[in-house]
Amino acid sequence: MKTLGLIGGTSWHATVEYYSQINQKVGDVIGKQANPELIIYSINIELMREQNKEKIQAKYLEVSKKLQEVKAEGIIICANTPHMIYDYVQPKIDIPILHIGVATGRAxxxxxxxxxxxxxxxxxxxGKFIPSILENDFGIKIIIPEGEDLDQSHHYVSKELTQGTFSQEAKAFYLKQIKEMKSRGADGIILGCTELPLLLKDIKADLPMLATTDLHIEMAVNFILDH
Structure with a gap:
């Protein structure tokens, strides 16, 4: 099995989900008597809240190099938004970063x-770090919430979900968004926050939902097992 480096912390709730699911899914293949070698570096989520692009890029490059130095053979970032650093960091290291947009596009x-x-x-x-891959590499059109709904979605993610709060109000808001996007021509929904699948777990929506977390974890498992 390959050794995978995990960059987490944004949020730690999502990082736990990644760690747990990767171990469980690899165990389903190789048996419960063993588990993959994983190296976790958990970043303080305050870094992302500062919204200083250069500082964020520098930190992720530093961490990626550290993971490479301790023999990680690949890196997975345990969240959606930090993939904004991909184009900056990937050319500067010698091991692959498994991109969440690629996992989503394939599905x-x-x-x-x-x-x-x-x-x-x-x-x-x-941002362009996920839509550009879906549009350019897979020919998929992306639509997003409009007007105040854009700000409201940001509020629920940054002020509630990433801090471990999963409210009924947030759930109702996202179910309404799914209905509105269907009326605008969407034939599927990307749950592009690592905590959104946790919020909408076991919910039946009007459209198929692509949980980026789950797809990204499958990508990690395939990498570890060299599939």
């Missing part, structure tokens, strides 16, 4: 989905 393509609504925080929804 959407396999499902025959052409137009996806993207839910998450504002940097994830308005």
């Amino acid at each position: 959407a393509q396999d499902a025959g989905l052409k137009t996806l609504g993207l839910l998450g925080n504002k940097p994830t929804m308005t």
